[in-house]
Amino acid sequence: MISKTVECPKCKTHVTVQGNPGETTVLLCPNCNIKGKFTFQKEKTEIKTISYHNIIEVKKLTKMFNGFKALDNISFNVKKGEILGFVGPNGAGKTTTIKLLTNLLTPTSGLAYINNIDVNKNPTKALLSVGSLIEVPGIYDYLTPHEMLAYFGKIHRMNKNEINQKIKEVLKIVKLSEWEHKKIGSFSTGMQRRLAIAKAILHSPDVLILDEPVIGLDPRGIKDIRDMLKHFKSKGVTIFLSSHLLNEVKETCDRIIFLDGGKVVTQGTIEEILNRIKIDTIEVEFLNQLTEVDIKKIENIPEINSFEKENGFFKIKFDGKPETSNTILTKLTQQGLKVVSFSTKKADLESFYVSIMNDEKGVM
Amino acid sequence: MDVNRYIPGVDDFKNMYLTIKFEMLKHIKRKRILVTLILAILIPLIFFIVPPLLGQGYADTANGFAASNLGFVNLLIILSGAIFTGDSISGEFENKTGLLLFSTPQRKSSIFTGKYIASVIATWLFVSLYYLITSMEIASIYGASGISVEIAQSFLLALLYSTSVVSIVFFFSSIMKRTITSTLVGFFLLLMILPIITAVFTVAEVDPWLIVTHNEGLITDVLGTVNGGGFGPGQGFNLTIFKPDLWSGISVMSAYTVILFLTGIVMADRRNME
Numbered sequence A: 001m002i003s004k005t006v007e008c009p010k011c012k013t014h015v016t017v018q019g020n021p022g023e024t025t026v027l028l029c030p031n032c033n034i035k036g037k038f039t040f041q042k043e044k045t046e047i048k049t050i051s052y053h054n055i056i057e058v059k060k061l062t063k064m065f066n067g068f069k070a071l072d073n074i075s076f077n078v079k080k081g082e083i084l085g086f087v088g089p090n091g092a093g094k095t096t097t098i099k100l101l102t103n104l105l106t107p108t109s110g111l112a113y114i115n116n117i118d119v120n121k122n123p124t125k126a127l128l129s130v131g132s133l134i135e136v137p138g139i140y141d142y143l144t145p146h147e148m149l150a151y152f153g154k155i156h157r158m159n160k161n162e163i164n165q166k167i168k169e170v171l172k173i174v175k176l177s178e179w180e181h182k183k184i185g186s187f188s189t190g191m192q193r194r195l196a197i198a199k200a201i202l203h204s205p206d207v208l209i210l211d212e213p214v215i216g217l218d219p220r221g222i223k224d225i226r227d228m229l230k231h232f233k234s235k236g237v238t239i240f241l242s243s244h245l246l247n248e249v250k251e252t253c254d255r256i257i258f259l260d261g262g263k264v265v266t267q268g269t270i271e272e273i274l275n276r277i278k279i280d281t282i283e284v285e286f287l288n289q290l291t292e293v294d295i296k297k298i299e300n301i302p303e304i305n306s307f308e309k310e311n312g313f314f315k316i317k318f319d320g321k322p323e324t325s326n327t328i329l330t331k332l333t334q335q336g337l338k339v340v341s342f343s344t345k346k347a348d349l350e351s352f353y354v355s356i357m358n359d360e361k362g363v364m
Numbered sequence B: 001m002d003v004n005r006y007i008p009g010v011d012d013f014k015n016m017y018l019t020i021k022f023e024m025l026k027h028i029k030r031k032r033i034l035v036t037l038i039l040a041i042l043i044p045l046i047f048f049i050v051p052p053l054l055g056q057g058y059a060d061t062a063n064g065f066a067a068s069n070l071g072f073v074n075l076l077i078i079l080s081g082a083i084f085t086g087d088s089i090s091g092e093f094e095n096k097t098g099l100l101l102f103s104t105p106q107r108k109s110s111i112f113t114g115k116y117i118a119s120v121i122a123t124w125l126f127v128s129l130y131y132l133i134t135s136m137e138i139a140s141i142y143g144a145s146g147i148s149v150e151i152a153q154s155f156l157l158a159l160l161y162s163t164s165v166v167s168i169v170f171f172f173s174s175i176m177k178r179t180i181t182s183t184l185v186g187f188f189l190l191l192m193i194l195p196i197i198t199a200v201f202t203v204a205e206v207d208p209w210l211i212v213t214h215n216e217g218l219i220t221d222v223l224g225t226v227n228g229g230g231f232g233p234g235q236g237f238n239l240t241i242f243k244p245d246l247w248s249g250i251s252v253m254s255a256y257t258v259i260l261f262l263t264g265i266v267m268a269d270r271r272n273m274e
Helices: A094-101 A145-155 A160-173 A189-201 A219-234 A246-252 A270-276 A292-299 A322-334 A349-356 B010-029 B032-053 B062-070 B073-085 B090-094 B108-142 B149-175 B179-203 B246-270
Strands: A002-007 A014-019 A024-028 A035-040 A047-051 A054-065 A068-079 A083-087 A109-114 A130-133 A207-211 A238-243 A255-260 A263-269 A281-286 A306-310 A313-317 A339-344
Touching (some): A054 A094, A054 A238, A068 A109, A068 A238, A068 A263, A094 A109, A094 A207, A094 A238, A130 A189, A145 A189, A219 A238, A238 A246, A246 A349, A263 A270, A270 A349, A281 A322, A292 A306, A322 A339, B010 B108, B032 B062, B032 B073, B032 B108, B062 B108, B062 B149, B073 B108, B073 B179, B090 B179, B108 B149, B108 B246, B149 B179
Parallel strands (some): A083 A255
Antiparallel strands (some): A002 A014, A035 A047, A054 A068, A054 A109, A306 A313
16 A cells, blocks of 8 residues: 555645555545546556546647647646537637547647547547537438438447437437438438437437537527537536537536637636626617717716717727716716616627637637 | 447457448449449340340350450459449548548548448459359350359459459548549559550560559459460561469459558558548
């Protein structure tokens, strides 16, 4: 039996762990309650691995394409049962990351783990419990959904009855039940997308890696996918979701990573991100049409940085402090202006996204 | 499937088997199989039906009839090889179906080997059908005793040649981006380029034993009815015809089969799904 003191990576508390060489011991940090696994090397000295229930773990991942750095030393993790939103403009490196996580690309350097298994070294084991949808995959258009899905079911060692039952189940989820035995070649783009999603969830995976899953879907289809993601989250499925649709990400994700130019720009929970957004705009509506004199009076209020009309509302820019907002309202009424509505603009991810990205990027 | 239940090797073979079945299903579902089927039935039937219609008899011997009939099996082999193998790997990359397939928990080499075997099986099936029809024709013209050991030897050589053809096209499919390119390069290499090189070698009086299409001649040579070869420079006629040697030919076809299959697997395995 040997003892080893290790440092908790979150709270830096020193924790002592005991075990035999080659043995893996579960440890709980007394301070922050994070669980970890410790494997003692056979040489009795070093700790081999430390993991904290991260289902996906990416360490210093870099990918070069003919001299172009598509991914630049990125690191992040996704915890069990979490939905992580992966957001960024076109060319940010989202799909490259997903392809590295699903063994479609080989990293230039760095590591990607799923369930503590190195995807690059042991893809067959790492991808066993993963369902994925990457870019817009081609579909075998001369087959029927049943024929295509049956093959993927067999790859996951599902038996015949299980395959038949699950095919019906997933096709019902993606609203393709009536098309089970019709040729895929006659499907619309949206239907093909739904079928690809059905393939991703066929084997009830523990981890879902989805790259822009709602592309090509109508609003109803988007809602269905959103509901499906929430359903899987309630079942404890870990979801890694790349998307352009910030509202979708806000609706479904626990945490967001913003990626740009192959680098992680920032990350945090939805709440943390929204708290970081500085609200510096007030939307005001007046009862009467403003005269030139009224506008002059408003512009002369020292707390107001700028004042302009937009979509029937007047937008006031200020320093973002609540007390300043209150002062502005007081001064407007003191000027004799009849205010119908007065509200600070709500924080949204789009504003945050625009504020952290360099220039105009493709956000929907 | 539970991670701990995954058994390397055993599961790789199982995945390979599943890929073979899936590829066979894809071959059956595609209309291109009809083209091959029509050729495999039509060519031997022409040799059976046309001579009586033109008022001509069949060859004197069963092997003679087989030799003229099987002289065209080469075309079927090249066509089948190109059709069933040309898109086996390049198609997954070009059509992006690889995004579905390669992200599954199976070794890429299992997938590619399964695809290769499925192409070999499909090609063998049509070659077998061609020989079956030819044998039935021989039985109806010359009696069952007309189906000789030499025809069986010819059949085995045709299967070996088919496998080497599949390996060649498989190699091109593993390195080329577009399906149409890999299919056409394989097709024209076997049908035109290699035979032209053989002809050039022959004119230069160099034995083209290393060229796989030259050894394809063994398929009919083993029937023992061809008298060509061996007549050297004579007065006013100085063309030398090189007959492929049986064992050398088998070795060359086997070498093409193994080397190009393995190279194809390595090249395909290294390709990224960009």
